[in-house]
Every structure is written in structure tokens, then in C-alpha cells.
Amino acid sequence: xxxxxxxxxVASLMPRAKAELTELVAFRSVADxxxxxxxESEAAANWIAAALRAEGxxxxxxxxxxxxxxxxxxFLPGPEGAKTVLLYAHYDVQPPLDxxxxxxxxxxxxxxxxxxxxxxxxxxxxxxxxxxxxxRALRANGGVPVHxxxxxxxxxxxxxxxxxxxxxxxxxxxxxxxxxxxxxxxFRVGLPTVTSTLRGxxxxxxxxxxxxxxxxxxxxxxxxxxxxxxxxxxxxxxxxEDGSTTVDGLTDAPAWQGLQYDEEQFRKDxxxxxxxxxxxxxxxxxxxxARPAVTVLGIDCPPVVxxxxxxxxxxxxxxxxxxPPGVDAAEATKLLEAHLEAHTPWGARVRTEQIGQGQPFSAxxxxxxxxxxxxxxxxxxxxxxxxxxxxxxxxPLCNTLAALYxxxxxxxxxxxxxxxxxxxxxESVSPEELERLSVAExxxxxxxxxx
Numbered sequence: 001x002x003x004x005x006x007x008x009x010v011a012s013l014m015p016r017a018k019a020e021l022t023e024l025v026a027f028r029s030v031a032d033x034x035x036x037x038x039x040e041s042e043a044a045a046n047w048i049a050a051a052l053r054a055e056g057x058x059x060x061x062x063x064x065x066x067x068x069x070x071x072x073x074x075f076l077p078g079p080e081g082a083k084t085v086l087l088y089a090h091y092d093v094q095p096p097l098d099x100x101x102x103x104x105x106x107x108x109x110x111x112x113x114x115x116x117x118x119x120x121x122x123x124x125x126x127x128x129x130x131x132x133x134x135x136r137a138l139r140a141n142g143g144v145p146v147h148x149x150x151x152x153x154x155x156x157x158x159x160x161x162x163x164x165x166x167x168x169x170x171x172x173x174x175x176x177x178x179x180x181x182x183x184x185x186x187f188r189v190g191l192p193t194v195t196s197t198l199r200g201x202x203x204x205x206x207x208x209x210x211x212x213x214x215x216x217x218x219x220x221x222x223x224x225x226x227x228x229x230x231x232x233x234x235x236x237x238x239x240x241e242d243g244s245t246t247v248d249g250l251t252d253a254p255a256w257q258g259l260q261y262d263e264e265q266f267r268k269d270x271x272x273x274x275x276x277x278x279x280x281x282x283x284x285x286x287x288x289x290a291r292p293a294v295t296v297l298g299i300d301c302p303p304v305v306x307x308x309x310x311x312x313x314x315x316x317x318x319x320x321x322x323x324p325p326g327v328d329a330a331e332a333t334k335l336l337e338a339h340l341e342a343h344t345p346w347g348a349r350v351r352t353e354q355i356g357q358g359q360p361f362s363a364x365x366x367x368x369x370x371x372x373x374x375x376x377x378x379x380x381x382x383x384x385x386x387x388x389x390x391x392x393x394x395x396p397l398c399n400t401l402a403a404l405y406x407x408x409x410x411x412x413x414x415x416x417x418x419x420x421x422x423x424x425x426x427e428s429v430s431p432e433e434l435e436r437l438s439v440a441e442x443x444x445x446x447x448x449x450x451x
Contacts, residue, residue: 065162089127127182133438145449185416192377200360211313243279289390376443
């Protein structure tokens with residue numbers, strides 16, 4: 001890769017990239033303004049806007065989206081008649097969780113063991129730096145051969161849909177021939193990967209009521225219906241004996257046909273404890289990319305410390321259901337709701353409330369853009385061929401963009417490989433991956449321009 005002028009330029013820019021990512025990570029830009037200052041997110045948005053202006057972008061704007069956050073937009077004109085490519089990233093980040101659990105402060109970029117640690121280094125402030133590096137390398141080696149639009153979202157982690165709704169209200173703004181979503185990751189460090197499918201999701205609260213109020217378990221236990229016990233039985237009905245998801249009427253999608261995930265490697269990546277079995281059946285790739293998956297995210301019940309000997313009158317849980325391509329998320333929501341109601345025991349009162357939903361996504365991997373990316377990644381990662389993987393999570397914006405621009409090609413790449421530990425403590429990015437993916441993106445833009 002070192003003999004390639006684009007690669008040499010990116011390598012020379014890495015110290016600047018580290019300095020810039022350090023500045024960007026320092027913003028505590030969590031889009032939960034009840035817990036984190038709105039000013040931090042606004043400062044991050046202004047930093048990105050200034051960076052785009054410095055690169056010659058026009059029409060740089062802070063877009064006030066309907067969920068009360070800001071996304072940053074800019075346009076870099078290319079040669080007359082050139083194709084248009086939209087580059088996406090997001091600057092909002094997950095909360096740091098237990099700050100004491102971090103080996104180094106979450107909002108201070110720290111180099112350790114060959115990686116850069118800090119919240120947002122991989123997901124997804126590093127994705128914006130990747131876009132900048134690619135564009136700078138092209139400008140230093142003949143120019144950017146396409147029109148470039150950049151959109152950097154401010155509320156992706158919150159899932160409040162601000163940018164999706166803004167795009168629907170301004171459909172011309174993000175129109176492009178190809179869209180590169182910089183919010184995925186390689187299957188493994190050093191293995192170039194595009195994410196070709198995303199599972200959709202639905203989130204639902206379920207509440208069970210059995211009594212007018214809590215009762216003494218010694219006086220009434222054994223006959224009085226326990227709402228927490230009823231809830232436990234309902235939640236247990238969502239899994240088969242082997243742990244597979246079982247929602248009445250929801251069937252498995254076809255088996256995963258792309259890159260496979262070695263079971264022992266998955267155990268290591270997921271940090272499964274010794275002796276604990278994996279759940280479900282089929283290949284690991286089937287289970288995490290091509291099949292539904294239910295997760296109990298939380299339960300409202302008395303904590304062990306301070307609990308009294310009472311029969312509980314009410315209990316509540318938050319449930320997530322991931323749905324693979326080929327399954328309509330709205331239909332899956334209806335099936336989940338019906339399942340919860342049907343499996344509530346003892347005639348207990350049950351109420352459900354949907355609080356979020358996103359459709360699954362599947363890309364057309366036979367398109368010219370995918371061929372151009374495969375060629376670029378072969379150069380950036382010598383000796384490796386581009387692989388296709390799925391992602392168990394969802395990026396609702398993908399479906400919005402696919403609906404608005406049905407002819408656009410959508411590719412998902414990024415820095416969130418397994419070692420990055422996104423959404424957990426000690427998130428980090430591999431600077432080698434940042435360098436190689438920046439080279440790949442630059443070469444992709446050059447190849448795609450003439451495809």
C-alpha cells in the first residue's frame with residue numbers, strides 16, 4: 001500500500017487525524033439533554049461545520065431536526081457532469097456508562113496498546129475523520145472526481161428519528177447516486193468488509209397488573225396472583241428450550257449465505273463465560289444476522305436490597321425484537337404484541353406500548369458501487385478480498401434513504417470492528433484501520449467516478 005500515492009498521503013495525514021479526533025472526542029456529545037449538556041453537542045456540530053468549511057465545502061449548514069438536535073450538512077462540488085456521492089457519519093455518542101470502568105477517561109483520546117481509546121473514536125466520530133482523510137488524499141492527488149455531500153447526524157444513538165424526518169421533509173437535500181454510510185465495521189481487523197444487511201427492530205413495553213396493591217406474601221401468597229411471576233412466565237415464553245426466539249407466527253428467514261462467523265471466535269468476541277452455552281440453533285451468522293432475536297432490556301421490580309415479603313401487584317418490562325431482512329417490522333410488532341397478550345397467565349391484565357421501530361435493510365451487492373469498493377479495498381488491504389457481512393443492529397436512516405432514492409446504491413463500511421467495543425466501556429479505534437479504510441474510500445471515489 002505504501003507505493004500508492006493516495007496511501008502515502010493518508011499515512012502522512014495520520015498525526016493530524018489523531019489531533020482532530022482528540023478534539024472531537026473531547027465533546028461530551030450525548031444527545032440525551034436531560035443528562036448531558038446540549039452545549040456539548042452544539043459545540044461538536046460547530047466543530048464539524050468548521051472542518052467542512054476549511055475543506056472547501058459549500059452550503060455548510062446546521063440542520064435543526066424535528067427531534068431537537070442538529071445535523072451538519074455540506075456540499076463539495078466536483079467536475080461538471082460528475083456523479084454525486086453522499087458520505088454519512090454521526091457525531092453523537094453513547095453515554096460513557098460507568099466512567100470508573102474505563103482504564104482512561106472516556107472523553108480524552110488516549111493511545112494504548114496500539115489503539116486510540118475514547119468514546120466515539122470508532123462509533124462514529126472516527127467515521128467523520130475517515131471521510132476527511134479520504135477527501136484530503138484525493139485533493140492532494142489530482143482532485144475529488146465526484147460531487148460530495150456530507151451529512152453528520154446528531155442523534156443516531158438516541159434513535160429519535162430526527163434526521164430521517166428531516167430528509168423526508170427535504171427529499172432533494174441528500175439525493176445522490178451512491179451513499180457511503182461510515183457507521184459499520186470490518187468483520188475483523190485487517191479483513192475488509194462491507195455490511196450488506198441490517199436487522200430491523202421493534203421495542204415494546206409490557207405491563208402486567210394483578211392486584212389493587214402489594215400484599216403480604218405470608219398472608220396472601222399462594223393464592224394471590226403475583227404480577228412479577230406472571231411477567232416472568234410471559235418473558236420465558238419468548239424463548240425455546242435452546243434459547244431460540246419464539247414469537248407466535250414469526251418464522252425464521254433463510255440461512256445466511258455470506259461470510260461465516262466461527263463459533264469459538266464469537267465466544268471470544270462476546271466474552272462468553274467458560275461453560276456457558278450459546279443460545280439458538282444454526283450457524284452463528286444465521287443467529288445474529290438472519291434470524292429474529294428477542295432481548296429483555298429491563299424489568300421494573302423491587303431490588304433485592306430493601307425488598308419486602310410482598311406479592312407484587314404490578315410489573316413491567318422493556319423488550320427488544322430484532323427482525324432480519326425479509327420480515328416486515330410492523331408485522332413483527334403486531335405478532336409480538338399478540339404473543340405477549342396470549343401468553344399472559346391467570347387472566348392478568350396486560351398492556352403493551354410500542355416505543356420504537358425500524359425496518360431491516362438489504363443492499364444490492366451486484367451494483368457498480370460494490371464492484372468499485374471491492375477493487376479499492378483490494379488495494380488498501382493487499383492480499384485480501386472484500387467480504388460481505390450482516391449486522392445485528394439497525395440504522396433506520398438506511399431505509400429512509402433507500403425509500404427516498406430507490407436508484408441510489410448504499411454501502412456500509414466503518415471502524416466498528418469487534419475489538420472496538422462500541423457502546424461499552426473502553427471503546428477504541430485501530431489507527432491502522434482508520435488509515436486503510438480512508439485509503440479504500442478515496443480509491444473507491446476515484447474508481448466509482450468512471451464506472
